[in-house]
Amino acid sequence: MPRASKPKDIYRHSDKAIKHLKRAIPAMYQNFSHKLAGWDELNLIRVKEDVDQLFAEMDRVVRNEYVKIAREAKKDVDGDPVGINLIWLGLMLSAFSPVTNYQYPAEWRRKRDRTVESLMSSVGNPQLGRTLLRRSMTITLRQITQFCDIITDDARKTAYEQAGVKKVRWVTQQDAKVCSVCRSRSNHIYDLASVPPKHPNCRCYLIPV
Numbered sequence: 001m002p003r004a005s006k007p008k009d010i011y012r013h014s015d016k017a018i019k020h021l022k023r024a025i026p027a028m029y030q031n032f033s034h035k036l037a038g039w040d041e042l043n044l045i046r047v048k049e050d051v052d053q054l055f056a057e058m059d060r061v062v063r064n065e066y067v068k069i070a071r072e073a074k075k076d077v078d079g080d081p082v083g084i085n086l087i088w089l090g091l092m093l094s095a096f097s098p099v100t101n102y103q104y105p106a107e108w109r110r111k112r113d114r115t116v117e118s119l120m121s122s123v124g125n126p127q128l129g130r131t132l133l134r135r136s137m138t139i140t141l142r143q144i145t146q147f148c149d150i151i152t153d154d155a156r157k158t159a160y161e162q163a164g165v166k167k168v169r170w171v172t173q174q175d176a177k178v179c180s181v182c183r184s185r186s187n188h189i190y191d192l193a194s195v196p197p198k199h200p201n202c203r204c205y206l207i208p209v
Ligand SMILES: [Zn+2]
Pocket: 172, 178, 179, 182, 198, 202, 203, 204
């Protein structure tokens, strides 16, 4: 039988991961910035190889963090992280997200390719390169942190599905930050399979009925 959680606690694993990633990702970019001065215009393929490698490394770090969040979030519901692993995560991320209106890996590749393109234009000007790199970091971090909450919700939904839950109640954080759309949904009961999508950064959650 699913266990109840206190409202503020639902996203604590997500919060912890966000805090960690907001240090880890900038550190990876910082480390990467040393490559800028070594690039030259006759060898632009190096830029692509280096950026591809950075994004692959970040993706590994982030996915491991997502799995940690998801396992803890599922344990909050049923005490058992079974079924939550990198394969589960891959399936969740590959689905179109109605919260962000994109598919995680496709958007990640898009950001990577735009970073390659912009950095290629900065070769020979490491100062500009550093500015473009900071811009890249800001937008990748936004995607990364936004999905911490989405993954939390996905893990809870997986727990409900495993437990055979059919109906869920929409619960808001019950503070001044709750938007009018969410307030109007407060306490509504939905079929688990047809819960309306959340808006970005929404911290409402579902409890079994
Ligand atoms: Zn909300």
